[in-house]
Amino acid sequence: MSQFPDIEPMVYHSKINVPYRWWAGNTASRFYAALRDEKIIMGTKCPACGRVFVPPRKACPTCFTENMQWVELSDEGCVLSFTVARRQFAAIPKNRKTPVIWGLIKLDGADTALLHYIDEIAPENVTIGMRVRAVFAATRTGAIQDIAHFQPIK
Amino acid sequence: MDRAAIIGVGMTKIEKNKVRETFADMAWEAVNKALNDAGMTIDDIDNVVTASSDFWDGRTISCMAVGDASGAAHKNVSCVEGDGAYGALYGMARCLSGSYKTTLVTGHSKGSEGVSSLITNAAFDPIYERALGMDMVTACAMQARSYMHRTGTTPEQLALVSVKNHGNALKNPLAQLPLQITVQDVLTSAMIADPLHKLDCSPVSDGCAAVIIAHESVAEQFRQKPVWIRGVSFCADSFFFGDRDLSRARALAEAAKQAYAQAGIKEPQKEIDVVELHDAFTYQELLWLEEMGLASEATAGKLLEKGEFDLDGRLPVNASGGLLSGHPVIAAGLYSLASVVRQIRGDAGGFQARKAKTGLAHGVNGLAGQSHCVFILDRDK
Numbered sequence: 408m409s410q411f412p413d414i415e416p417m418v419y420h421s422k423i424n425v426p427y428r429w430w431a432g433n434t435a436s437r438f439y440a441a442l443r444d445e446k447i448i449m450g451t452k453c454p455a456c457g458r459v460f461v462p463p464r465k466a467c468p469t470c471f472t473e474n475m476q477w478v479e480l481s482d483e484g485c486v487l488s489f490t491v492a493r494r495q496f497a498a499i500p501k502n503r504k505t506p507v508i509w510g511l512i513k514l515d516g517a518d519t520a521l522l523h524y525i526d527e528i529a530p531e532n533v534t535i536g537m538r539v540r541a542v543f544a545a546t547r548t549g550a551i552q553d554i555a556h557f558q559p560i561k
Numbered sequence: 562m563d564r565a566a567i568i569g570v571g572m573t574k575i576e577k578n579k580v581r582e583t584f585a586d587m588a589w590e591a592v593n594k595a596l597n598d599a600g601m602t603i604d605d606i607d608n609v610v611t612a613s614s615d616f617w618d619g620r621t622i623s624c625m626a627v628g629d630a631s632g633a634a635h636k637n638v639s640c641v642e643g644d645g646a647y648g649a650l651y652g653m654a655r656c657l658s659g660s661y662k663t664t665l666v667t668g669h670s671k672g673s674e675g676v677s678s679l680i681t682n683a684a685f686d687p688i689y690e691r692a693l694g695m696d697m698v699t700a701c702a703m704q705a706r707s708y709m710h711r712t713g714t715t716p717e718q719l720a721l722v723s724v725k726n727h728g729n730a731l732k733n734p735l736a737q738l739p740l741q742i743t744v745q746d747v748l749t750s751a752m753i754a755d756p757l758h759k760l761d762c763s764p765v766s767d768g769c770a771a772v773i774i775a776h777e778s779v780a781e782q783f784r785q786k787p788v789w790i791r792g793v794s795f796c797a798d799s800f801f802f803g804d805r806d807l808s809r810a811r812a813l814a815e816a817a818k819q820a821y822a823q824a825g826i827k828e829p830q831k832e833i834d835v836v837e838l839h840d841a842f843t844y845q846e847l848l849w850l851e852e853m854g855l856a857s858e859a860t861a862g863k864l865l866e867k868g869e870f871d872l873d874g875r876l877p878v879n880a881s882g883g884l885l886s887g888h889p890v891i892a893a894g895l896y897s898l899a900s901v902v903r904q905i906r907g908d909a910g911g912f913q914a915r916k917a918k919t920g921l922a923h924g925v926n927g928l929a930g931q932s933h934c935v936f937i938l939d940r941d942k
Contacts, residue, residue, distance in 0.1 A: 535710050
């Protein structure tokens with residue numbers, strides 16, 4: 408294709424680095440306040456279909472209704488699926504070393520699953536359906552990392 | 562309702578790293594190939610739709626950078642942020658609107674120039690999920706696990722998708738990664754994110770594809786016999802991962818159902834001759850086939866083993882080599898469309914299927930198939 412086969416291709420290196428701040432809004436702020444201050448995982452229940460969502464929402468995505476009721480969920484649940492990163496992908500936080508295990512965890516009392524880490528277990532021992540419990544971070548700031556990870560229930 | 566047809570297609574070779582072509586250079590090549598294919602000049606095009614992604618391109622309003630090379634000067638030009646299949650749907654809608662007759666649709670990206678893991682991580686919700694560090698590969702690995710658990714599909718069956726599609730690519734000069742490999746090669750390639758090995762994953766790729774869509778009133782005025790769009794639909798599932806049954810793709814089932822109904826297809830397994838679908842990862846080919854009703858529930862892996870989806874099988878799937886053999890994100894859906902168009906015209910060269918009257922092309926947006934777009938194309942109007 409090239410009209411100039413003897414031209415040496417050059418490359419321009421750069422980096423896009425834009426600070427952002429995403430206000431969490433009333434719903435996620437309440438979820439994170441409960442997590443930070445009381446180590447409680449809250450969900451929202453749709454008054455129409457009765458489904459309980461975690462992470463919580465302002466409106467039910469299925470029924471398109473508001474007036475969600477807050478409900479307290481168990482910090483225990485079961486693993487719906489999981490994966491294990493075997494490479495240090497660029498998106499993995501620097502303080503996490505491979506193998507990193509993520510799970511979709513359906514907490515008792517919830518109808519949807521929460522995405523989080525599974526730890527304190529060898530990757531080959533994780534199974535779909537296994538029971539896990541939230542381990543809360545010692546220092547909590549109002550973020551998803553206020554749950555450090557989920558551990559297997561012995 | 563009025564009908565629209567695809568009357569020209571153009572694709573660059575898919576490559577690992579196009580060091581001699583910028584985004585605009587790739588668009589220039591694909592657009593001119595499509596115009597030549599159609600027997601048109603740029604003056605025969607009355608409007609343009611480009612598909613691109615700002616994050617992948619590393620620039621704001623990325624579509625603006627390819628307009629000139631797409632011949633959009635003095636024309637009505639619009640853009641789609643997402644897979645090119647959605648750009649084609651938009652282009653078709655413009656032709657059917659009564660305002661336009663001929664839409665040029667392009668889609669491009671250069672995976673080689675960014676960092677896929679960071680770009681796809683940014684697709685996760687910043688408040689609840691992003692900080693956990695998942696990306697497209699780990700998201701899809703989780704879906705692969707769910708699908709295998711529900712259906713009993715085996716790692717060997719996943720690997721066979723890779724063997725078949727890389728093998729098909731040997732017959733497609735535009736493919737990036739033609740490979741003659743075995744199931745064992747796939748299973749012994751490095752584990753990337755369980756249960757996906759390196760050869761279960763599509764490569765990082767650069768490429769651009771263009772298609773020209775025409776209203777029926779002008780579709781037969783140019784060089785090619787039109788390939789008619791008989792049905793098209795797209796549906797999206799929940800954004801939050803944990804809301805979805807990840808082992809399924811309900812949005813795809815719905816989109817396919819609607820597209821079949823438009824096309825008057827009652828028995829897709831019998832009436833569709835060729836399929837090009839979004840096989841960014843091996844398991845996806847099997848899951849998508851089942852959700853589209855092209856294989857019965859939990860049987861796609863077994864049918865694959867019987868050779869049904871081979872180039873000379875009952876229903877050739879990804880005869881071009883698919884995305885496993887070259888995956889320019891955003892352009893992907895247009896490559897699928899263009900490959901099906903070539904099949905139906907009998908122009909597919911080495912990867913021509915024996916029977917190709919009716920074809921299905923498929924595009925995906927979002928993490929682990931959140932949104933699906935299904936086109937039914939046909940030789941007959």
